Amino acid sequence: MIDLVSTVLIAAGILFFAFGVVGLLRFPDFYTRLHAAGKSDSLGSVLIVTGFALYSLKTLSAPAVLVAIKIFFIALFIFIASPTATHAITQTAMSVGVKPWEKGEKRR
Amino acid sequence: MAKIATFAVMIVFWLVLSGMFDAFHTSLGLFCALLVAQFGHNLLFFSGNPRTWTVVFFGMVLYLPSLFWEILLANLQVAYIACHPRMLELIDPQVIRFRTKLRTRVSRVALGQSITLTPGTITVDIRDDEFTVYALTRSAARGCPGAMEERIGKIVERPLR
Numbered sequence A: 001m002i003d004l005v006s007t008v009l010i011a012a013g014i015l016f017f018a019f020g021v022v023g024l025l026r027f028p029d030f031y032t033r034l035h036a037a038g039k040s041d042s043l044g045s046v047l048i049v050t051g052f053a054l055y056s057l058k059t060l061s062a063p064a065v066l067v068a069i070k071i072f073f074i075a076l077f078i079f080i081a082s083p084t085a086t087h088a089i090t091q092t093a094m095s096v097g098v099k100p101w102e103k104g105e106k107r108r
Numbered sequence B: 001m002a003k004i005a006t007f008a009v010m011i012v013f014w015l016v017l018s019g020m021f022d023a024f025h026t027s028l029g030l031f032c033a034l035l036v037a038q039f040g041h042n043l044l045f046f047s048g049n050p051r052t053w054t055v056v057f058f059g060m061v062l063y064l065p066s067l068f069w070e071i072l073l074a075n076l077q078v079a080y081i082a083c084h085p086r087m088l089e090l091i092d093p094q095v096i097r098f099r100t101k102l103r104t105r106v107s108r109v110a111l112g113q114s115i116t117l118t119p120g121t122i123t124v125d126i127r128d129d130e131f132t133v134y135a136l137t138r139s140a141a142r143g144c145p146g147a148m149e150e151r152i153g154k155i156v157e158r159p160l161r
Helices: A002-026 A030-056 A062-095 B002-018 B023-044 B050-083 B105-117 B138-142 B147-160
Strands: B094-099 B121-127 B130-135
Touching (some): A030 B050, A062 B002, A062 B121, B105 B147
Antiparallel strands (some): B121 B130
8 A cells, every 4th residue: 555655756756847848848948947956856756765765664663764854855945946057047148138038939 | 062963953854864884884984073073063053043953844844845745836837838739939038037035044945955956947147025926927927036035934933033
Protein backbone atom coordinates (compact mmCIF):
# COMPACT_ATOMS: atom_id res chain seq x y z
CA MET A 1 0.00 0.00 0.00
CA ILE A 2 2.74 2.48 1.00
CA ASP A 3 4.68 1.32 -2.06
CA LEU A 4 1.76 2.27 -4.27
CA VAL A 5 1.20 5.69 -2.67
CA SER A 6 4.88 6.64 -2.84
CA THR A 7 5.13 5.46 -6.45
CA VAL A 8 2.13 7.62 -7.39
CA LEU A 9 3.64 10.64 -5.59
CA ILE A 10 7.04 10.22 -7.29
CA ALA A 11 5.40 9.73 -10.70
CA ALA A 12 3.29 12.88 -10.21
CA GLY A 13 6.43 14.79 -9.24
CA ILE A 14 8.25 13.62 -12.36
CA LEU A 15 5.23 14.63 -14.43
CA PHE A 16 5.39 18.19 -13.07
CA PHE A 17 9.13 18.33 -13.81
CA ALA A 18 8.32 17.19 -17.35
CA PHE A 19 5.82 20.06 -17.71
CA GLY A 20 8.58 22.37 -16.51
CA VAL A 21 10.90 21.07 -19.25
CA VAL A 22 8.18 21.49 -21.89
CA GLY A 23 7.70 25.07 -20.76
CA LEU A 24 11.46 25.67 -20.76
CA LEU A 25 11.67 24.56 -24.39
CA ARG A 26 8.54 26.34 -25.65
CA PHE A 27 8.36 29.69 -23.86
CA PRO A 28 9.56 32.66 -25.92
CA ASP A 29 12.16 34.51 -23.82
CA PHE A 30 14.43 34.59 -20.79
CA TYR A 31 11.85 35.65 -18.20
CA THR A 32 9.06 33.34 -19.31
CA ARG A 33 11.52 30.43 -19.35
CA LEU A 34 12.48 31.29 -15.77
CA HIS A 35 8.83 30.80 -14.86
CA ALA A 36 8.91 27.28 -16.20
CA ALA A 37 12.40 26.36 -15.00
CA GLY A 38 12.40 27.82 -11.52
CA LYS A 39 8.99 26.90 -10.33
CA SER A 40 7.41 23.77 -11.66
CA ASP A 41 10.16 22.37 -9.44
CA SER A 42 8.50 23.75 -6.34
CA LEU A 43 5.60 21.32 -6.56
CA GLY A 44 7.47 18.53 -8.39
CA SER A 45 10.29 18.29 -5.89
CA VAL A 46 7.93 18.37 -2.90
CA LEU A 47 5.88 15.52 -4.37
CA ILE A 48 8.98 13.43 -5.10
CA VAL A 49 10.45 14.13 -1.67
CA THR A 50 7.16 13.18 0.05
CA GLY A 51 7.20 9.94 -1.90
CA PHE A 52 10.74 9.18 -0.71
CA ALA A 53 9.89 10.01 2.90
CA LEU A 54 6.82 7.75 2.87
CA TYR A 55 8.86 4.94 1.35
CA SER A 56 11.51 5.26 4.04
CA LEU A 57 8.79 5.22 6.73
CA LYS A 58 7.71 1.74 5.63
CA THR A 59 9.76 0.30 8.47
CA LEU A 60 8.83 2.39 11.50
CA SER A 61 12.21 2.54 13.26
CA ALA A 62 14.19 5.44 14.70
CA PRO A 63 16.69 5.68 11.80
CA ALA A 64 13.86 5.59 9.25
CA VAL A 65 12.08 8.46 11.01
CA LEU A 66 15.34 10.43 11.11
CA VAL A 67 15.80 9.87 7.38
CA ALA A 68 12.23 11.03 6.73
CA ILE A 69 12.83 14.20 8.77
CA LYS A 70 16.04 14.87 6.83
CA ILE A 71 14.19 14.43 3.54
CA PHE A 72 11.61 16.99 4.64
CA PHE A 73 14.41 19.40 5.50
CA ILE A 74 15.46 19.13 1.84
CA ALA A 75 11.93 20.13 0.79
CA LEU A 76 11.94 23.04 3.24
CA PHE A 77 15.27 24.35 1.96
CA ILE A 78 14.14 24.03 -1.66
CA PHE A 79 11.11 26.13 -0.71
CA ILE A 80 13.35 28.84 0.71
CA ALA A 81 16.21 28.72 -1.81
CA SER A 82 14.34 28.27 -5.08
CA PRO A 83 12.25 31.49 -5.04
CA THR A 84 15.25 33.44 -3.74
CA ALA A 85 17.40 32.29 -6.66
CA THR A 86 14.62 32.96 -9.20
CA HIS A 87 14.14 36.42 -7.74
CA ALA A 88 17.88 37.18 -7.81
CA ILE A 89 18.23 36.11 -11.46
CA THR A 90 15.16 38.10 -12.53
CA GLN A 91 16.23 41.23 -10.69
CA THR A 92 19.72 41.08 -12.19
CA ALA A 93 18.35 40.58 -15.70
CA MET A 94 15.99 43.55 -15.24
CA SER A 95 18.78 45.77 -13.92
CA VAL A 96 21.15 45.01 -16.81
CA GLY A 97 18.30 45.69 -19.23
CA VAL A 98 17.23 42.37 -20.71
CA LYS A 99 14.01 43.32 -22.51
CA PRO A 100 10.94 41.20 -21.74
CA TRP A 101 9.18 39.55 -24.64
CA GLU A 102 5.97 41.25 -25.66
CA LYS A 103 2.89 39.88 -27.33
CA GLY A 104 3.25 39.64 -31.09
CA GLU A 105 7.05 39.36 -31.20
CA LYS A 106 8.86 36.31 -32.49
CA ARG A 107 10.23 33.90 -29.92
CA ARG A 108 13.91 34.43 -29.14
CA MET B 1 18.07 35.02 24.92
CA ALA B 2 18.65 34.98 21.17
CA LYS B 3 21.88 33.04 21.82
CA ILE B 4 20.08 30.35 23.82
CA ALA B 5 17.35 30.00 21.18
CA THR B 6 19.91 29.79 18.35
CA PHE B 7 21.86 27.19 20.34
CA ALA B 8 18.71 25.08 20.89
CA VAL B 9 17.75 25.17 17.21
CA MET B 10 21.30 24.36 16.11
CA ILE B 11 21.81 21.42 18.49
CA VAL B 12 18.45 19.84 17.55
CA PHE B 13 19.31 20.29 13.87
CA TRP B 14 22.73 18.70 14.44
CA LEU B 15 21.25 15.70 16.27
CA VAL B 16 18.64 15.10 13.54
CA LEU B 17 21.21 15.34 10.76
CA SER B 18 23.93 13.28 12.44
CA GLY B 19 21.72 10.55 13.89
CA MET B 20 24.60 9.39 16.11
CA PHE B 21 24.22 9.99 19.82
CA ASP B 22 27.57 8.83 21.23
CA ALA B 23 29.75 11.14 23.33
CA PHE B 24 32.19 12.05 20.54
CA HIS B 25 29.66 13.15 17.93
CA THR B 26 27.38 14.87 20.45
CA SER B 27 30.26 16.89 21.90
CA LEU B 28 31.33 17.96 18.41
CA GLY B 29 27.75 19.12 17.85
CA LEU B 30 27.69 20.99 21.16
CA PHE B 31 30.91 22.77 20.21
CA CYS B 32 29.66 23.77 16.74
CA ALA B 33 26.27 24.91 18.08
CA LEU B 34 28.04 27.05 20.68
CA LEU B 35 30.21 28.66 18.00
CA VAL B 36 27.21 29.40 15.77
CA ALA B 37 25.20 30.76 18.71
CA GLN B 38 28.09 33.03 19.70
CA PHE B 39 28.74 34.53 16.28
CA GLY B 40 25.43 34.14 14.42
CA HIS B 41 22.68 34.68 16.98
CA ASN B 42 21.45 37.89 15.39
CA LEU B 43 20.95 36.25 11.98
CA LEU B 44 18.25 33.72 12.89
CA PHE B 45 16.52 35.70 15.63
CA PHE B 46 17.03 39.22 14.34
CA SER B 47 14.40 40.79 16.56
CA GLY B 48 15.14 40.90 20.27
CA ASN B 49 11.59 40.07 21.32
CA PRO B 50 10.77 36.35 22.02
CA ARG B 51 7.06 36.97 21.40
CA THR B 52 7.85 38.06 17.83
CA TRP B 53 9.65 34.79 17.09
CA THR B 54 6.83 32.60 18.35
CA VAL B 55 4.15 34.56 16.49
CA VAL B 56 6.17 34.50 13.26
CA PHE B 57 7.05 30.82 13.59
CA PHE B 58 3.51 29.55 14.28
CA GLY B 59 2.11 32.03 11.78
CA MET B 60 4.31 30.51 9.08
CA VAL B 61 3.27 26.97 10.08
CA LEU B 62 -0.41 27.96 9.85
CA TYR B 63 0.20 29.72 6.54
CA LEU B 64 1.92 26.77 4.81
CA PRO B 65 -1.19 24.68 3.91
CA SER B 66 -2.90 27.53 2.09
CA LEU B 67 0.36 28.39 0.32
CA PHE B 68 0.69 24.78 -0.78
CA TRP B 69 -2.85 24.82 -2.19
CA GLU B 70 -2.07 28.00 -4.16
CA ILE B 71 1.12 26.39 -5.50
CA LEU B 72 -0.82 23.31 -6.64
CA LEU B 73 -3.46 25.36 -8.52
CA ALA B 74 -0.90 27.68 -10.09
CA ASN B 75 1.36 24.79 -11.15
CA LEU B 76 -1.54 23.09 -12.93
CA GLN B 77 -2.29 26.35 -14.72
CA VAL B 78 1.30 26.84 -15.91
CA ALA B 79 1.48 23.19 -16.99
CA TYR B 80 -1.68 23.78 -19.04
CA ILE B 81 -0.19 26.89 -20.66
CA ALA B 82 3.14 25.18 -21.38
CA CYS B 83 1.48 22.26 -23.14
CA HIS B 84 -1.15 24.31 -24.99
CA PRO B 85 -0.70 24.12 -28.79
CA ARG B 86 -1.25 27.89 -29.23
CA MET B 87 0.84 28.84 -26.20
CA LEU B 88 2.05 32.18 -27.63
CA GLU B 89 -1.51 33.49 -27.74
CA LEU B 90 -2.20 32.60 -24.13
CA ILE B 91 0.76 34.29 -22.52
CA ASP B 92 1.01 38.06 -22.26
CA PRO B 93 3.95 38.90 -19.98
CA GLN B 94 3.83 42.17 -18.11
CA VAL B 95 5.49 44.01 -15.26
CA ILE B 96 3.15 45.33 -12.60
CA ARG B 97 3.71 47.43 -9.49
CA PHE B 98 1.55 47.56 -6.40
CA ARG B 99 1.75 48.90 -2.87
CA THR B 100 1.35 46.50 0.02
CA LYS B 101 -0.45 47.07 3.28
CA LEU B 102 2.00 44.81 5.14
CA ARG B 103 4.22 46.68 7.56
CA THR B 104 6.86 44.30 8.95
CA ARG B 105 9.90 43.10 7.04
CA VAL B 106 9.16 39.44 7.78
CA SER B 107 5.68 39.53 6.29
CA ARG B 108 6.89 41.45 3.21
CA VAL B 109 9.57 38.84 2.56
CA ALA B 110 6.98 36.09 3.09
CA LEU B 111 4.66 37.73 0.57
CA GLY B 112 7.49 38.15 -1.95
CA GLN B 113 8.54 34.53 -1.63
CA SER B 114 4.91 33.36 -1.90
CA ILE B 115 4.42 35.39 -5.09
CA THR B 116 7.56 33.86 -6.59
CA LEU B 117 6.65 30.32 -5.48
CA THR B 118 3.25 30.41 -7.13
CA PRO B 119 3.98 29.98 -10.83
CA GLY B 120 2.89 32.75 -13.18
CA THR B 121 4.38 35.53 -11.07
CA ILE B 122 7.91 36.48 -9.97
CA THR B 123 8.77 39.18 -7.45
CA VAL B 124 11.41 41.33 -9.11
CA ASP B 125 11.94 43.93 -6.42
CA ILE B 126 10.66 45.15 -3.06
CA ARG B 127 11.39 48.79 -2.25
CA ASP B 128 9.77 49.84 1.03
CA ASP B 129 6.11 49.07 0.40
CA GLU B 130 6.27 48.89 -3.39
CA PHE B 131 6.42 45.46 -5.03
CA THR B 132 7.51 44.97 -8.63
CA VAL B 133 6.10 41.73 -10.01
CA TYR B 134 6.66 40.08 -13.38
CA ALA B 135 3.58 38.15 -14.46
CA LEU B 136 3.25 35.54 -17.19
CA THR B 137 -0.37 36.19 -18.14
CA ARG B 138 -2.86 39.02 -17.82
CA SER B 139 -5.01 37.02 -15.42
CA ALA B 140 -2.00 36.19 -13.22
CA ALA B 141 -1.20 39.90 -13.11
CA ARG B 142 -4.77 40.73 -12.12
CA GLY B 143 -4.80 38.10 -9.37
CA CYS B 144 -1.76 39.62 -7.69
CA PRO B 145 -1.27 40.03 -4.71
CA GLY B 146 -4.72 38.59 -4.02
CA ALA B 147 -5.67 36.47 -1.06
CA MET B 148 -2.09 35.73 0.04
CA GLU B 149 -1.52 39.28 1.26
CA GLU B 150 -4.69 39.15 3.36
CA ARG B 151 -3.72 35.82 4.85
CA ILE B 152 -0.20 36.86 5.77
CA GLY B 153 -1.60 40.03 7.28
CA LYS B 154 -4.13 38.09 9.33
CA ILE B 155 -1.83 35.31 10.54
CA VAL B 156 1.56 36.96 11.03
CA GLU B 157 1.08 40.66 11.27
CA ARG B 158 -2.07 41.26 13.31
CA PRO B 159 -0.83 39.38 16.43
CA LEU B 160 2.33 41.52 16.40
CA ARG B 161 0.54 44.84 16.71
